[in-house]
Amino acid sequence: MNVITISREFGSGGRELGKRLAEALGYAYYDREILEKLAEQTELDAGYLERVLEHGVADQTYPIHIGRTFAAIPAFANHSTSLLACQTQIIRQLAQKGNCVIVGRNANVILSEARPLRIFVYGDMKARIARCRSRAPEGEKLTDQQYEKNIRQVDKYRARIHNMLCDYDWGDVRGYDLCVNTTSIAVKDAVAPLAEYAGIWFAGREKKPE
Amino acid sequence: MNVITISREFGSGGRELGKRLAEALGYAYYDREILEKLAEQTELDAGYLERVLEHGVADQTYPIHIGRTFAAIPAFANHSTSLLACQTQIIRQLAQKGNCVIVGRNANVILSEARPLRIFVYGDMKARIARCRSRAPEGEKLTDQQYEKNIRQVDKYRARIHNMLCDYDWGDVRGYDLCVNTTSIAVKDAVAPLAEYAGIWFAGREKKPE
Structure with missing residues (x-):
């Protein structure tokens, strides 16, 4: 079974990446x-x-x-x-x-025995604020400072729960197979090479011992 | 100018990846x-x-x-x-x-104004020891403990020099655009999708403001 887990900083586009990867690979999402x-x-x-x-x-x-x-x-x-x-x-x-992409919820840790492809998605604060703003519900008027505060709050909680479950800190490269910084690349553009990478990674996983 | 910088843990295959990426993209190495x-x-x-x-x-x-x-x-x-x-x-x-791949030497920090694609290559200790052993000069007979000691020593030094130059710690995702764990993928297999990713990243960089 090929499982891709997407861990992501708030506002980094991890959810969009997960959805698009699932579509590209024909996996459940x-x-x-x-x-x-x-x-x-x-x-x-x-x-x-x-x-x-x-x-x-x-x-x-x-x-x-x-x-x-x-x-x-x-x-x-x-x-x-x-x-x-x-x-x-x-x-x-x-x-x-069956094959699937799971976004968040520490699936990378929970499913570690299934050897998922563990992706971490992150970005600079400025880029994440811009992303949150561009996707905000109509009428939402927050300052950059308010967005930053929200982002930090969500990330802090994600880190806290993750760190209860895992030896590595949330966002520490060691806990992931691929870490993707979306600051300078549009998520939709990153999908094709990452889907290809995933296919190759799963094929290689079978050859390499755990 | 497109510059790819490869920072890497000792024994992770970063040098091989850099060389192969340069070949695939027609960049200097x-x-x-x-x-x-x-x-x-x-x-x-x-x-x-x-x-x-x-x-x-x-x-x-x-x-x-x-x-x-x-x-x-x-x-x-x-x-x-x-x-x-x-x-x-x-x-x-x-x-x-001109376009190039530079391995190590904190080129990611030194060249930050040129907005290079900064790749960090890493792997589990077990995988890195295996890689060092498979590439050891004939007659070199080290135990796993000796390899591990060497690996940690080199990494410690790389981190020390890097951390003198940069706000982020060596190996902290924030300092890189893509972090590639080579534990479960052969470097040669990873090259094609990463070269594709690099091409897309450079094209996108032009569109996205710094």
Whole structure:
């Protein structure tokens, strides 16, 4: 099974790269699907899960809704560790289905035994702010400082969760097979050579011992 | 001018990658040429310069020869800083000649204004030991521990020199545009997609502001 995991700094275009790589290679693409499955299993709202699991927002501070109904958070929801464990199971199940690209959620660590091609996507702060601004919902008016603060906050949380699971720090080259800086290249242009690289990497993996 | 700089962990195959990329792209390739030019300018032996500049070996401990004659080291040679400054000039001159690949010697930092494509090549210790062993001169019989010690020593020196010149640590993704882990891919197989990536990157660089 060929699994590509995309770890990414916020605003670096990692999600776009993952999606385009999946398309180019004919692989399944898992991103929000994971949250949706988790929402199904836990009966919690996907938006709530996203805030807790991906942005590290303290769950107590948010009113949430389950399905279409606003409701108190079940005790279980306070345990983000349980949610992470549940998410881990979902990621393992998805990876067994066939070739795929999985964005985020520490799939690089969780699936290490499957020897995925682990890609880290990153970029300069200035480039990431520009990217966030260009993709902001209509009417969102943030200053560069506000974007930077958001970006740092999300990255800090991603690093924190990653570093609980792994010996290497989040973003340390040692934890990845390829690290791609998107500051000076458009993601759409990077896809073709990276897809080719992936194909060669998977073929080589079979020859090289672990 | 398109310049590719290859920074690399010892034993990771960075030199081979640089050479093959230069061939694939039709670029000039600079590696030992830099040492030879430096030897010419300083009238010091290239082997001696290599030991001092690339392995950080204390010059006093080595008998050296200038040209074909063994001789005392001129006072100048003790100043590895002066040698590094001289090397910097040579690198700048070479980069102005035309498209090229430069291996090592902190060309990524020295040439930053020319916006080179900065590649970092690395690998797991086990893979690097295996590579060193497979390329060892006939009769060299070192244990894995000895290889590891040598590798760590060279890397430590490379990091030390780099970190004197640059805000980012040696091997920190932030200092590079692409980081390639050669643990699970043969260097020769990686060349075609990376050469393609380089071409696209240089084309994109023109469009994206610094």
